[in-house]
Amino acid sequence: MSWLTLLGLAAGAYAFKAVGLVLLGGRKLPAKLTDVMALLPAALLPALVVVGTLAAGGRRALVLDARAAGVLVAGAAAWRRAPFPVVIALGAVVTAVVRRWS
């Protein structure tokens, strides 16, 4: 990777991060828009969960593997308000155990 490509990637990535935070920062926005913005994490987080749990690495496909077992157990713990470190540890440990045995 050339330094030019590297810096281009850095500039592009930063531009995405800054545009919403800096341009809209501190302005009064219409209520409808703030309603939608408040729901963005609710919409995006399950997509991160789906991709992190079910997407096959390196190709376009859904797969059911050890990750699903770990995330399922972690999800049940999170729903019952288990502390965050417990949820993360359950997800990792269950996945590692299932992966070793399968």
Add this chain to the structure above:
Amino acid sequence: MSERSPVAASVVLGVAVGAFGMSFGVLCATAGLSTAKACALSLLVFTGASQFTAVTVLKSGGSPAAALGSALLLAARNGAYGLAVSPFIRGSRVKRLASAQLVIDESTAMATAQGSDAMKEHGFYAAGLAVFVFWNLGTLIGALGGQRIGRPESLGLDAAFPAGFLALLVPHVRTVSGRRAAVGGALIALALVPVAPAGVPILAAGLAALVGLRSHRPERVGEDAA
């Protein structure tokens, strides 16, 4: 989540991220990148999935344009995150410009899982800075240590991230519109993962937030978490 300080949770998240930072450093070393370039990527780009994608595309013989295109597609979701966190990140324009580098999955998720605006801002910086420190440390160690470091997958750490995001999602689905947005986002991602390039499923899932246009009495997400 909202009744606890987000600092401890952020450190836990940071440590898991650090393990992946190591594997990113190893990937860079095997792809022939210098330690300086590996560290520059983690410091300046600082959005993990895009970094992995760019290096992987180049390593497999792809063009710089292909590497940039796929990596920036993945980075585009940070634009949505910037919107989501902008209401509670206070301060001058200069502080916002600096804080923007911390706009990533983990900081947005940790922030929006908190109750009050002050705690949200606290959560944003706690997770953003913890991940920044551990991700960059991990990258340096991985780039220097090369292949002597084991794969984080053998410890199940790849599942730690979806598990963590699921935990941070819980306070959002305690409202009706939050539940609708979450189900919509999950369905969009499920439908697009088999057909669309990486990055598109997550970006498109943001459209599910448009259910907010339908609610006549706006509910504030997160505030009802006990």
